[in-house]
Amino acid sequence: MKQIGIVGGLGPESTVEYYQSIIKRFQEKKGTLQVLPELYINNINMYNIFQYISEWRLDDLIAYVGNAARKLEQLGADGIIIAANTPHIVFDEVQK
Numbered sequence: 001m002k003q004i005g006i007v008g009g010l011g012p013e014s015t016v017e018y019y020q021s022i023i024k025r026f027q028e029k030k031g032t033l034q035v036l037p038e039l040y041i042n043n044i045n046m047y048n049i050f051q052y053i054s055e056w057r058l059d060d061l062i063a064y065v066g067n068a069a070r071k072l073e074q075l076g077a078d079g080i081i082i083a084a085n086t087p088h089i090v091f092d093e094v095q096k
Contacts, residue, residue: 005077007068009043010084018083040075042068049087062093069094 004022008015019041026037044064052061065087069080082088 002078004039005072005080006041008083010046015083044068062090066094
């Protein structure tokens with residue numbers, strides 16, 4: 001089974017929404033509520049994100065979000081979701 005990683009906490013509400021959506025779709029696909037996907041969540045601090053952006057410290061933002069994604073890869077995540085829109089301003093750099 002593929003492992004999904006979520007960079008979350010950016011706000012926590014979006015992380016919860018993604019988590020619940022993934023579970024629901026997984027259970028629908030399997031045809032039962034008696035299964036749950038295994039996934040990883042790296043809950044990072046959204047206030048760090050806000051500070052990096054307000055000070056236009058994009059290199060720090062890239063490093064912060066990139067390190068969060070890298071940790072999920074090290075745990076074995078096959079795909080990673082960033083549960084927020086704001087950090088996507090550096091998505092291309094993080095994806096590298």
